[in-house]
Amino acid sequence: MHTIIPPDRRRFLQLACVGVAAAVVPLHARAAAHVLPALPWAENALDPVISAQTIGFHYGKHHKGYVDNLNRLVTGTPLADASLEEIVRATAGKADQAAIFNNAAQVWNHTFYWKSLRPGGGGKPGAALAQAIDASFGSFEAFRKEFAQVTVSQFGSGWGWLVNAGGTLKIVKTGNAETPLTQGMTPLLTIDVWEHAYYIDYQNRRADYVNAVLDRLVDWGFAEDNLGRG
Numbered sequence: 001m002h003t004i005i006p007p008d009r010r011r012f013l014q015l016a017c018v019g020v021a022a023a024v025v026p027l028h029a030r031a032a033a034h035v036l037p038a039l040p041w042a043e044n045a046l047d048p049v050i051s052a053q054t055i056g057f058h059y060g061k062h063h064k065g066y067v068d069n070l071n072r073l074v075t076g077t078p079l080a081d082a083s084l085e086e087i088v089r090a091t092a093g094k095a096d097q098a099a100i101f102n103n104a105a106q107v108w109n110h111t112f113y114w115k116s117l118r119p120g121g122g123g124k125p126g127a128a129l130a131q132a133i134d135a136s137f138g139s140f141e142a143f144r145k146e147f148a149q150v151t152v153s154q155f156g157s158g159w160g161w162l163v164n165a166g167g168t169l170k171i172v173k174t175g176n177a178e179t180p181l182t183q184g185m186t187p188l189l190t191i192d193v194w195e196h197a198y199y200i201d202y203q204n205r206r207a208d209y210v211n212a213v214l215d216r217l218v219d220w221g222f223a224e225d226n227l228g229r230g
């Protein structure tokens with residue numbers, strides 16, 4: 001049996017429902033809407049240094065997974081409407097927010113990693129960055145050696161970074177999702193050394209992966225842009 005509600009009464013009921021919803025549901029209960037950013041190049045563009053299969057899993061499964069987890073974790077919390085960078089900064093170092101920090105920072109780190117790479121990259125940096133590298137490390141060769149050594153030596157999962165630390169360039173490594181963003185440094189470039197970044201293509205040969213990325217993929221232009229910002 002159907003109950004016929006006259007149109008004017010129906011409209012009143014709809015508005016009443018909206019009014020109740022607006023009154024009892026706080027703003028931050030809306031679903032968080034962080035999105036997986038598009039890759040800056042095609043999935044097979046870094047082949048053979050990094051295969052399309054690796055990018056397919058790394059971007060399509062791992063990076064996407066961090067985005068999905070983050071949306072799930074912050075929906076309904078005071079961080080629901082915060083930007084990604086605000087979430088990373090607000091949760092860093094807080095044990096009770098570790099799950100949110102880990103996923104947010106991994107979203108940020110991976111987006112930064114993709115931008116750190118480009119097909120036909122590697123080689124030598126442009127003049128402004130080369131000058132800063134010489135001033136901080138003595139020579140490009142010394143810098144290149146330290147970047148590889150520090151990054152390869154990260155124990156377990158993590159990241160190698162070129163950063164601007166108050167006007168001096170430094171190479172640092174971070175474990176798991178940790179990021180120099182929350183440590184008073186401006187990241188210029190990163191290399192992911194979680195095994196998912198290289199295991200399909202290099203298995204246990206992390207040094208071969210790091211050296212190939214440095215020589216053939218790193219986007220010095222991106223690093224120089226970040227130097228200008230920091």
Ligand code: MN
Pocket residue numbers: 058062110192194196197
């Ligand atoms: Mn990764």
